[in-house]
Every structure is written in C-alpha cells, then in structure tokens.
Amino acid sequence: MRWRRVKALAKKEILQVWRDPRSLMIVLLMPFVQLLLFGYGVNLDIKHIPLCVFDREGSQLSLALLKRFQASNYFKVVEAESTYQAVTEALDNGRCKVVIVIPPDFSERINDLGASSVQGIVDATDDNTANIGLGYARSVVAGFSGVTELRWSGRRGSASKYQPMTVQSRVWFNEDLESRNFVIPGVVAMVLALVGAQLTSLTISREWERGTMESLISTPTTPMELLVGKITPYFVIGMVDAAFCLTLAVFWFEVPFRGALLTLLLTTSLFLIVVLGLGYLISALIRSQIGASQVALLVTLLPTSLLSGYTFPIDQMPKPVQAITYLVHSRYYVTILKAVFLKGSRLDELALPISLLILYAGAVLFLAARAFRQRLD
C-alpha cells in the first residue's frame, strides 16, 4: 500500500465534500437537525390532554376528584356531560381524548367497602396519547385515594383491550426526564448510523456515474488503497459529528454522563468504522448514486429505529426477531452508549458488545474491499 496514493485519494475526497453542497448538508446539518427532531420529538411532555367528565354521582367526593383532574397540568377539562351518549359522542368527534366517568355509587362504595372504581375511556386511535393519558389519569386517581382504582377501556382505533405496557408507563410518566436519558443515546446512535452510511454510500457510486472511476481503475491504485483513502476523511468528519452530537446530548439535553471519555471515543470510533464500511459496501455494489443512497437509508434507518433497542426493548421482542437484532450494528452501539452514559461502564465490562462490534467491523470491511470490482464486467 502506497501512502502517497492514499493521501491523494483522501485529499481529493475532502475537497469534493467541501465543494459539494449536498454532501456538506448531510455532514453538518443532518446530524444537528435529526438530533433536535428526535430529541424533542420523543418529548413525552404531553400536557393538557382534553378531558371530558361525566359525574354520575355529583357528590362532594366526586367533585373533589374532578377538581384534581382540573388542577392537573396533564389534563384540560373541556366538557362536562350528563349522558353516556354525550361523552362518547365527544370522544368520537375528537373534542376530547379521555373521558372520566364517576359511577353513581362512588362515595357510597368508598364509605362502605373501602374501595371504589372510576371509569376511564380513552381514544385509542393514537396509541401514544392514549397510553400517556391513561398513565396520567391513573396517577391522578392514585394521588386522590390509594383505594380507588381506575378501570379503563379503549374506544375507536384498536378498540380491543391493549396491553398496559408496564414498561412504557414506567418510562412515560413521571419519569419523562429520565426517559430522555434512554432516548437520547439511541438518537445519537441513529444519527451516526444514518449520516455515516449516507456519506460513504455516495462515494463510489458517484465516481462510477461521473465516469471518473473508469480512469481511476486504469491507474495502479489498488482496491485497499481506495478503501482507506476514501473512508479516512469520512471517519474524521464522522468523529466530528459524533463529538458534536454527544456534546449536545450532555450539555443541551442534559443526559448524565457517568463513564470515561476514552471509552466513549474508542467505542464511537469502532461504530463509525462499521457504519462507514457499510456505506462503502453498498456503494461498491450499487453503481447509481440514488440507488445507493436509498439502500443505505433502508439498511440503517429501519433497523436502527426498530431493532436496535433504542425504541423498543429487545427482550420484549419475539425470539426470532431477537435473533435478527444480532445483525443490526447499531444494537451494539446503543447498548454500549447507554451503559457508558448511565452506568459508567468501563471497557472491560463492555467486552462482549465491543468484541461483537469488532467482528462486525472486520466482516464489513472485508466484504467492502472485495465487493469493489476493479474490472468492468
């Protein structure tokens, strides 16, 4: 391997990225925008959920409960109705998302039996809000009286009784600050996975499309030199992006960072190599820029958002799907990030995901170097 050639290739790549507005945008703007979007988008501070109340008893106790709902920031009482028909109509028309019905024997039962229940109806078309609304309602009721239980049912949407999703309710109410701690590291992984793959996925296909590859392969340049020369600048750019995202995570989103900086840097570099290698591989296999970029998106966005453990916990998935997640590169990085940030794990504690990631990197780079065809047919 001739270093002068590698350097020349890297320098050319940097100049091209610098002078190409589309690449620059991917490099600079995309991570920033995505981090903010996903960071805030997964903001679970859902407040002022429209609430409709149906007080069938009208006692002082029921009123007291309703006053709690009114006082809560989570809800906004928009209507008080006096028939089931009216409240269901309000739900159907979307004027409210949650309905609270207090039974006519509410205080009686509390006095006599020491326990009572209150009925809640949620608009189930929007699962998110439904779950959250439910959670909040439960907390309001629980705060009112330890002996009162909230029975609930869903209307419209997936009207069947759906899971209470205990993990979700744990994450999503009263813990929204902590939830961010889980979410943001996942977002960082996703941003790096996306941006990294996009950057390199265009690099080879662009040269084929523009015709520069044909003259490049007629020079003494070897596929390995090409790989190193092209990936290196993107590695540097990727590390800058990663540093930027992680800084934002810690200082803007205030995710606590309990681990060692060195661990973070090393594991991030490793992940970046995997991501860039993946993009390069795609680029070597698909000779059109548009095709490569779309495949890169498909291969990174969907798996990362669904199967990396960032949104949905892996151990909750069906077994076959869990097996598939071993193929998802971001899965390892998400695990590592969460551990480093929140648990302060050290390198030796992370031996398993790190070695798997190293294996992954080796496989990808090997395939990438081989996939690049130096001949025209």
Added chain:
Amino acid sequence: MTLPVVISVSGLTKRFGELVALEQLSFACAKGEIFGFVGPDGGGKTTIMRLLAGIMPPDTGSIFIDGVDVVADPQRVKAHISYMPQRFGLYEDLTVDENIEFFADLFEIDRKSHEERMARLLAASGMTPFRKRLAGQLSGGMKQKLGLTCSLIHAPQVLLLDEPTAGVDPVSRRDFWRILYGLRSEGVTIVLSTSYLDEAERCTRLGLLHSGRMLHCDTPNALRKLMPGDLVSIASEEPRKARDLAARTEGVQSVLLVGDGIHVVVDDAARRIPELERVLSESGVPFDRIEKASPTIEDLFVSLVGQATIEQ
C-alpha cells in the same frame, strides 16, 4: 531501422452475452506510432481500449504491452500506460491544478519534475491562465486537453485514447493533435479510436473495424491505394441532375451527393473525366470544376466495407 514492437495483440475475442464485440483481433504497434481504430459507434472500439488498459478481461487472446502480459497481470501494466476513456473522468469540483496533482500523486511522480512537466503541458494547450479554474467550468475542448494533460503527467510509454476529440471543435482538435505529434518525438506510442474520419488520416497506421473484425490495417496512404478506381469531384449548382446523369455514364461505380456538387468513383479518371464533361454539357447541366480528387478515408471505408458486406 525497425522500431521495437511495443504493443502486440493476438486473437482477441470479447463477447457480451450474444453480442460479439471483437472477434480474433490481432495487430501490433511499433514504438512512437500513432495507431488509430476506425469503425462504427458502439462497435468494438471502446472495448479494445478497455482490454488494452487491463480493466476488462478478454474471452480469448493475448495482449502484451511493453513486455507485460496484460491478461495475466493487468495491475502491472497500469504503470506503463495511460488510459483516457471516452468521457474522461475529470473531477469537475477540483481545479485544473488539483486534477493534475491528483494523478501525479497516484503515479507517484517526483514533485519537482512533475511541476515542470505540468507547466509545459499546460502551456502547450493554452491552459495556463485557467489553472485555478474548476474543471467543471471549462469548455469541452479544454476538458479534453486537461484530460490529456492528466494522462501524460506520468510520462507513460503507451497512451490509450478512446474517442478523445468527440464533440470537440476543430480548433481544439488541432491543438490536441499538435500535442500528440509532439509526443511521438518522445517515443510515446499512441493508440486511439475515432469516428472522425478526417482525423483518422493523421494516424501513422489505421485499423478499420467492422462487425468486430479488423478489415484492414495499414498506413493511410497504403489504404488509399487499396481503393478500386479513382475519385472525381464535380462542382455543380444542380447536383441532383448531375448525379442522375453521372450514374448512367459508363465506367462510373458510384456517385455521392455533396453540398455543392458530386463525388464520382470511376474506374479510370483520365478516361472518364472528358466523358463526364461531355455528358453534362450536352444535357445543359451547369458545372464549375471537374477534377480528380484524393479519396478520403471515408470514401475508402465505405467502399471497403461495402465489399465486405457483399462478401459476407
């Protein structure tokens, strides 16, 4: 004194699925020659270039360049050659200087000698004032000249040019050829393909390709002598009438309409010119000049291919 053979090709065949692009092609080039391939578009011209450059393997046959077996060891030949594909891949977002430096680095040329060579080549193509300009902003002719400069920066022994002046205006084309001629004195062997037949005449030797086979391979002058008959050029304001009359005249093999007259292929110019004059005058068809002309490579190609097609 015979010059050493630098390129030697034998029995080259290449198929793409059912299409036979090249069939049993054989030829050799001596040092300092400019060898030109002429033939229809989409035919084997680009394929030959790619095979010679080692970026595509042939189905059968052998290629030796500068002593290197290209088929067995393509990577090794790349330092000896320079290949300029049809759409020469210049990096449009890099400047002229940056493009040249990039190729100089790829071939690991020593810094000092490359700077001096670069300045010389750029001056020869009139590109010195454009050194800091982005390649994408150059005109077609200048892009080709830049491509040529990039190809020459490592002083290759063999230059492979695939339709290097396609779409380039005649002025830039002349500049380009001046550079090529200059290279001959440096002993560089040039193989090029062209569909500009007027350009083909500038080559030392020509290979006429048709349907993947080499019809003829010789110097332009020798090829011209191959053409049966003589060419007579008649300028006339009524070319169509002239054509109809000439076609019926004895000894005329073919007539071609051109913008301001006709070109007639006859068996013997000395005999037929007075006859044609007579025929035209008698019918009152005006004509300005009637004289023997040199057949162009196009005339030659048409008559040779025509023969070959009949023979097939």
Added chain:
Amino acid sequence: MMDQAPRIVADRLVKRFGAFTAVDDVSFEVKRGEIFGFLGPNGAGKSTLIRMLCALLRPTSGRAEVAGFDVGRHPERVRENIGYMSQKFSLYSDLSVIENLRFFGGVYGVKGARLDERIDFGIEMAGLTGRTETLVSTLSGGWKQRLALGCAILHQPPVLFLDEPTSGVDPISRRRFWDLIYALSADGVTVLVTTHYMDEAEYCNRIALINRGRLAALGSPGELERGSIKSQIVLIECDDAGALLPVLQGVEGVRDVAPFGSSLHVMVDSADAAIPAIERLLLAHGLRYSRIERIIPTLEDVFVQVVASASSMERLQ
C-alpha cells in the same frame, strides 16, 4: 410554380444574457429546400441561434421568420412547422420502434389515418420494415438515427433542424442518412444543420460560420474555401509530419502549422515567398518530403483561421 420566397429569414438577430452577448447582429436567409449548415466552436452562439429560430428563446432585438411565422410573435405556429432531431436522437430506448413513432405522432398532434400513413413512411424510410416491435435499445447507431429522423418528420414540417446529427455513426449509415436528407430537400424541406464535423459540413449547400456570436463567413463550401481567408495554405506531404512540425513553426511568414491527414497544412502570408524558404529549411535539417505546393484551403483551414484571427484580434485589443 415553386415558391421562391425564403423559408427562413434572420434579420439582425441579437441575444443578450445579462452583460453577455451570445448572438450579435446575425442576418441571413435560407431558401426553400436548401441545406444550410452552422459551423462554429463551442460557445460560439450556435445553440442560442438555433433556439431563437425554433422559437424557444425570444430575441433581445432583431427578428426572425421561420416558415412564414415571426418567432417572436407566433412562437407556437413556428413550432408546429418545425421538426427537430437532437444530438443523441432523443428516442426512448425502453420503447419499441412503433411505440416511439406513435408517441411522437401524439406529441406533434398527428392522428388517425394520417398518422398511420406517416408512420409507414417513416418505417420504410428507416428501413425498419418488419422490425417495428424491436426495442430501440437494441438498435445500433445508424438505425436509431434514421428512426429519429422519421419521428422528427411525422408532421411533415417544412423546416427541419438537425443538431449534430451524425456524431458517432459509422460512415455508411451516415451516407445513407444524408441520402434521406437530400431526398427531403428535393421535396422542398428546408434543412438546418449544426455540426463540428468538417466532412458533414461539406454536405451542406451553404454554410454559416459562427464565431463569438457573429456571422464570420457565409457561402457554399467551395466559396468559403476559395474566398474567405487572407492567408494561403501550403501543403507538405511527408513521411514524418511530427518531425517537420516544430521546425516549420519557426519559419518567418508562417502563421500556423497543422497536421492534416498524413500531411501538413502550413498557413502562410504568401506561398510564393514561403515555399522556397521552407524547402531550404527542410533541406538544411535533412528532412524529407514528397510534395510541397499551394492548395486551396479546406473547410477546416478556413474554420481555424477565422476563429484564430478573432482570438488574436481580441488579445490585441
């Protein structure tokens, strides 16, 4: 009675893009049935000129009339009367021959029985009888070229524009193509051609040499060769043009030396003065030649001289 009025009239056409003048005061007339060529370097303004004549660009000043319609005032009527064949043939490679013809028929508004008639004509003209279902992508250059021509004349336009029509096509197909053009011209179709190919320019009845937005020369190929340039051309036939070239460039009175075919064309002020000087020089260097004489400039010599002198004039200013 043949209509003798000019089919195309350009009268002091000017086109400016901001501060840049692409076409500068160009005027000419093209007769019915004439084959008229535009020759010129890249960026000379040929495409801009053609676009104005096709009513795709409005002139900054001046006027032009094509097939009797003013390009500024009735652009749609102009376009109805034009057939255009672009450089890379603009055929749909994933459609068949007949599908392409039908498509362009639809685009040009040719319908029903007339369309069928014109399609048959096009197929026969192109020689594609019996191959109408063939995909265009499998056709070679010459066939595509003729098909593209067929598509361009479905609506029987009186004026036809050909933009670099035979780039990359083999010589035999090229001649066949020009036979078709000549036939159309005999039928009264006026044909305008732009080209870089000197050989192709020779097929034109008259040529307009465009350089830097201006009409630098106008005439038949013969007229241009005999009349346009001031310098004279000396032809030297030799075995090793490469060796002679640099030597000759230094001779006094020699303006330019260019390889031409297997010989050299030397552009001189006066052949009578230059020839003996050149002979002496070659002899002194021991360089051999078989012929040295004054010749009529070729179209390429004319072209190069006109363009080069304009550049040097500019440099002097």
